[in-house]
Amino acid sequence: MRYEDLADLPCSITRPLVVLGDRWTLLILKASFAGVRRFNAFQSALGISRSRLQDRLARLVDHGILARRQADDADHVEYRLTRKGHDIYPILMAIRDWGDTYMAPDGPPAHYRHRDCTGEAHVRLTCDACGTDVTAHDIVPEAGPGLS
Amino acid sequence: MRYEDLADLPCSITRPLVVLGDRWTLLILKASFAGVRRFNAFQSALGISRSRLQDRLARLVDHGILARRQADDADHVEYRLTRKGHDIYPILMAIRDWGDTYMAPDGPPAHYRHRDCTGEAHVRLTCDACGTDVTAHDIVPEAGPGLS
DNA sequence: CTCGCGCGGTTCCAAAACGAGACCGGCATC
DNA sequence: GATGCCGGTCTCGTTTTGGAACCGCGCGAG
Numbered sequence: 575m576r577y578e579d580l581a582d583l584p585c586s587i588t589r590p591l592v593v594l595g596d597r598w599t600l601l602i603l604k605a606s607f608a609g610v611r612r613f614n615a616f617q618s619a620l621g622i623s624r625s626r627l628q629d630r631l632a633r634l635v636d637h638g639i640l641a642r643r644q645a646d647d648a649d650h651v652e653y654r655l656t657r658k659g660h661d662i663y664p665i666l667m668a669i670r671d672w673g674d675t676y677m678a679p680d681g682p683p684a685h686y687r688h689r690d691c692t693g694e695a696h697v698r699l700t701c702d703a704c705g706t707d708v709t710a711h712d713i714v715p716e717a718g719p720g721l722s
Numbered sequence: 723m724r725y726e727d728l729a730d731l732p733c734s735i736t737r738p739l740v741v742l743g744d745r746w747t748l749l750i751l752k753a754s755f756a757g758v759r760r761f762n763a764f765q766s767a768l769g770i771s772r773s774r775l776q777d778r779l780a781r782l783v784d785h786g787i788l789a790r791r792q793a794d795d796a797d798h799v800e801y802r803l804t805r806k807g808h809d810i811y812p813i814l815m816a817i818r819d820w821g822d823t824y825m826a827p828d829g830p831p832a833h834y835r836h837r838d839c840t841g842e843a844h845v846r847l848t849c850d851a852c853g854t855d856v857t858a859h860d861i862v863p864e865a866g867p868g869l870s
Numbered sequence: 871c872t873c874g875c876g877c878g879g880t881t882c883c884a885a886a887a888c889g890a891g892a893c894c895g896g897c898a899t900c
Numbered sequence: 901g902a903t904g905c906c907g908g909t910c911t912c913g914t915t916t917t918g919g920a921a922c923c924g925c926g927c928g929a930g
Contacts, residue, residue: 577745577889580769584831586821587752587814594817597725597743597917604735607858613878621723623918628879649926651878658824663858664847666735668816669742673734676806681867683732689860693851699812703841710755710811712837719829725918745888761907771889776908797897799907 584722593637594662598622598630600669603655603662606640611652634659668697732870741785742810746770746778748817751803751810754788759800782807816845 581592594600598620605619617627631653634640639659645652655662667686674682686695701708729740742748746768753767765775779801782788787807793800803810815834822830834843849856 586818586826589825590817590821664845665816668813669738670734673738677737678734678868683868685864685866686861687864688849689862691852693849695856695861697812698846701836701841704839708843713834713843714837716833716835718833720826720831
């Protein structure tokens with residue numbers, strides 16, 4: 575089984591990981607959320623090689639996560655998050671919560687503040703019926719309609 | 723700048739990704755949450771090569787995400803999630819929510835049900851002060867104590 | 871007009887990561 | 901004492917990656 579064939583498995587964790595799960599893709603998206611839009615800006619922000627950046631961006635565009643277009647002033651290219659790309663934000667925030675907890679000995683390098691509010695954003699795993707917070711122990715997987 | 727040096731950046735998204743962000747690591751952890759504990763079981767569940775599995779497991783053990791030990795019946799080795807590893811679950815659930823939304827045309831392959839409850843678990847990004855759900859647009863990063 | 875420059879993008883090659891499969895020592899069973 | 905399963909290692913050929921040079925385009929300055 576080749577690695578890309580994992581995308582055929584009926585699993586909503588595996589399938590995204592085939593696209594997002596490599597050294598650079600999520601870092602590129604993190605930069606996108608930070609406002610980076612231009613090829614050269616991605617490259618200098620991340621230190622990724624140009625050839626790698628090129629095919630990662632192309633793959634994200636292929637999957638409809640980023641959109642490539644000429645900027646309004648028409649003198650350069652922009653890569654912007656689509657709706658689908660925008661919805662990746664909770665993944666990055668979940669990573670960040672874990673990173674703040676376990677890989678930030680001097681405290682969080684950044685606060686992610688709620689605009690016009692004193693609070694910070696955090697990821698919670700909740701039950702959509704009873705509304706309580708749950709952890710891995712409280713969850714039982716069960717077959718769903720998309721199971722082949 | 724070598725790739726591993728990204729772990730020195732003061733960013734709680736980048737630092738975890740240096741450990742978790744490759745083809746296999748999150749898939750290994752997904753299997754761990756599904757109850758897989760033995761070397762050969764990981765290998766046949768994922769289709770990863772033995773050598774790769776070996777150094778991924780070693781790295782996860784190094785980082786305190788998995789713990790390696792002889793099983794109680796002492797006839798084989800077990801890799802089990804530590805507390806630190808257990809706390810990665812919201813990351814996988816955030817990936818799954820996105821996968822269910824965008825990569826599951828036939829509906830979710832699995833429901834992740836709250837034990838003894840009719841509900842399903844989902845990730846939410848909320849403000850810890852006002853309690854409302856927030857999205858990327860509502861968030862403003864701000865320097866924190868861990869910033870070098 | 872031409873020169874230089876910044877832009878996104880491509881090509882090339884060496885180095886690193888990876889996959890497949892043979893192999894190993896330990897242990898238990900027959 | 902042969903067999904089989906276990907976690908783990910070794911070797912080797914393939915794939916992926918990084919680094920740097922190179923390219924065509926549009927632009928603004930001289």
